[in-house]
Amino acid sequence: MYSIIVVPPPTAEGEQPDARFRLAPGERLTFGRSAPDNDLVIAHNGVSRRAGEITAQGTFWILSNLSARHTYVVENPEGAGEHIKIAPGRLDAPVPFEFSRIVLPAAGDLLPIDVWAPRHDYLSVAGCDGDPTAPAFSMDRSKRYYAVLAALCEPRLRHDPHAPLPTVDQVVERLRPTWPAASRTAVQWNIDYLAVKLRLKPGPETAETGPRLNGKKESLVSLALRFDLVREDDLAVLGEPPGRKPR
Incomplete structure (x- = not known):
């Protein structure tokens, strides 16, 4: 081959x-x-x-x-x-x-x-015995939090890898076609939830509050892109980009 x-x-x-x-x-x-x-x-x-x-x-x-x-x-x-x-x-x-x-x-x-170098080889897990290894990051692509994460990553996936991240208001507008009820409060809640889910800050079940997470959006996007939690194909959860007519 x-x-x-x-x-x-x-x-x-x-x-x-x-x-x-x-x-x-x-x-x-x-x-x-x-x-x-x-x-x-x-x-x-x-x-x-x-x-x-x-x-x-x-x-x-x-x-x-x-x-x-x-x-x-x-x-x-x-x-x-x-x-x-x-x-x-x-x-x-x-x-x-x-x-x-x-x-x-x-x-x-x-x-x-x-x-x-287009060839990609992957390990086959067919026939492996024992309990499966827990995923490093458990992400459900049908949930609102994933759409928020995809909207944050979109500028760097579609355009410039160093593009500035969208504001919360811009994320709200981007999500409106598929999530008409999107609001600043809901988007910010999902960003906070992602920070806990991706272990960037302690969860509410712990007694520790942890250090204040400055640059929360930047940390989320950096982690998501580094580990391919969001790829360009995943941006389909957002619908068509603004100004582009569906085919």
């Missing part, structure tokens, strides 16, 4: 090549300027004759920088600036991004090589 797909950089005329390189686990792809020495030839005089090597490793891949002088940058196009640097001569550097872009500095140009 192929696990890595490599998309070559555009041609000198700016056209995107139709060729794709598909690598199975353990297979390697060399790239560089020299045609006899590489699987992927990049015809640019600023690229080393043997520039690098990509190796598929199941659900991820590793990169070797065979250049003697140039640092390569591997960007996460979905990560709002997230990237790693591969120093000259570095071998077998693991790349953790599902969608990646290798950026090669080449005599004033920046040449991109896209690498996709």
Whole structure:
């Protein structure tokens, strides 16, 4: 089964090549300027004759920088600036991004090589004996509190991962199509409930009040996005975004 797909950089005329390189686990792809020495030839005089090597490793891949002088940058196009640097001569550097872009500095140009790692392997629990492990965060996606959490996360999932969070009034307006009775009091109650449910503050059954939780919404959204409690597909609980007509 192929696990890595490599998309070559555009041609000198700016056209995107139709060729794709598909690598199975353990297979390697060399790239560089020299045609006899590489699987992927990049015809640019600023690229080393043997520039690098990509190796598929199941659900991820590793990169070797065979250049003697140039640092390569591997960007996460979905990560709002997230990237790693591969120093000259570095071998077998693991790349953790599902969608990646290798950026090669080449005599004033920046040449991109896209690498996709779409394969996901999961542990099968069929046939396991014993009691199941309790979930880390028990979330019911049909409840009002989950809709409130989704509305808080929506700007960072749909737009900018660093977007400011909506105010309580904005959350109320966002929930009105699916929850006509939404109010500031009800939304704030659900935010307080989520803070307890997600263990950001002690519950009412304890004698401890705990420290005051400043930035409660920020803490909730950070936790929810970090552990995938809300994904973009989950925003369906909110209905269509404002200004978008249902299909």
